[in-house]
Amino acid sequence: MDTTQRTDQQRSAERRRRELLEAADRVVLRDGPHASMNAIAAEAGITKPILYRHFGDKGGLYAALAKRHTDALLNSLRAALDAPAERRERVEATLDTYLAAIEARPQVYRFLMHPAEGSQSDQGFDVGKHSAPLLRRMGEELAQVIEERLDLGPGSQQLARVWGHGIVGMMHAAGDWWLGERPCSRAELVKSLADLLWGRLAAAGDRVGSPGF
Amino acid sequence: MDTTQRTDQQRSAERRRRELLEAADRVVLRDGPHASMNAIAAEAGITKPILYRHFGDKGGLYAALAKRHTDALLNSLRAALDAPAERRERVEATLDTYLAAIEARPQVYRFLMHPAEGSQSDQGFDVGKHSAPLLRRMGEELAQVIEERLDLGPGSQQLARVWGHGIVGMMHAAGDWWLGERPCSRAELVKSLADLLWGRLAAAGDRVGSPGF
């Protein structure tokens, strides 16, 4: 039978693919996202064309690589998001999980936000493709949780999606800035962001010099 | 005197530089951020080395190009942010201004978020550099406004910066997603985001199936 054959070959190919991905991971984490295919192939102990046979092109490799890390991070976030605790606690835990992840492995994080290399087309208007898939997936995921758990009245689905992407973007941008400047501890950052989401911006009083109008 | 000479030459050089920037602008808007230096030079009616004499390298050209658009956008945003109106109105006006800008010229917007090409180093850890300067500048600007206008108690400066970057990130991510999928009108998006900032997330009730516990 050729089915057993094929599965054997498939297994072998998948194992090989995983090895290649791990090698690529090492190189990308060492040299940054601009690592060359030659370097990755060398790290894996082989030569370029094999990479191309496995992943098509550089974009394919990077997509596969990104998927691993993205899946891992999303799993952590889901755990924090679904924990049996109060809403504020869950929000803070999720923020903290994300920030801890990007703090622990900045290169991974940087790579994930960066797949703007091997993309195709670039024709005209396909905006919204360059923003990392990680952000989109996190946004959709969060939107789903929001919509499942919160009672938002009419138009809830759309509102949840806006909020999902918005909150993820807030987390991302603040984290990016924080990682660069380290102006405060992670816990302080988490609390500040949660306060923002809890409406402290709207609740704060005006300063003396600017009375309303 | 050579001063008058020099100023003449400077004037001429600056005019030339502006012409080159406009040509580059046309090409980048037509071909996307991956436009080649050759293409830009051709559009300007000259050849590569001149571009390099004026801008150093591709990163320099892109930085100069980005600065123009960034300055323009920031001016619009400042106007909306400083308008004599209530806080909620100002926030909505600012969001709307930003979204209108990226809606009107997606390519410009895409380019501004994209200067990950001509960057240097890429050594190890300089995370926080790849995120577009536009986002950073917007974040700092907003932080300043927040800190000037709001009474946030102790630690206000730090809090304002976190919020500035966070809000800008929220606006950016939501705008990026919205521009790609167009799930609703601009006005609806603005209102949803403002609601988020006004604490509606914290105020919303739980859905039936998940009673906290």
Added chain:
DNA sequence: CGTGCATGTTACTTGCGGTAACACGAGTCT
């Protein structure tokens, strides 16, 4: 044995960023 077929290689093409070397024109100094 020969026939597939996956895996691996060397060697090449193409295209881009960046640079060196040379050429022309206009104003300046003596």
Added chain:
DNA sequence: AGACTCGTGTTACCGCAAGTAACATGCACG
């Protein structure tokens, strides 16, 4: 006037990375 400088422009090249073609090898199956 002639030499000198200096900004502007060119052609032709280097180095490097993505991607591909063509060839080699090991191994199963008939």
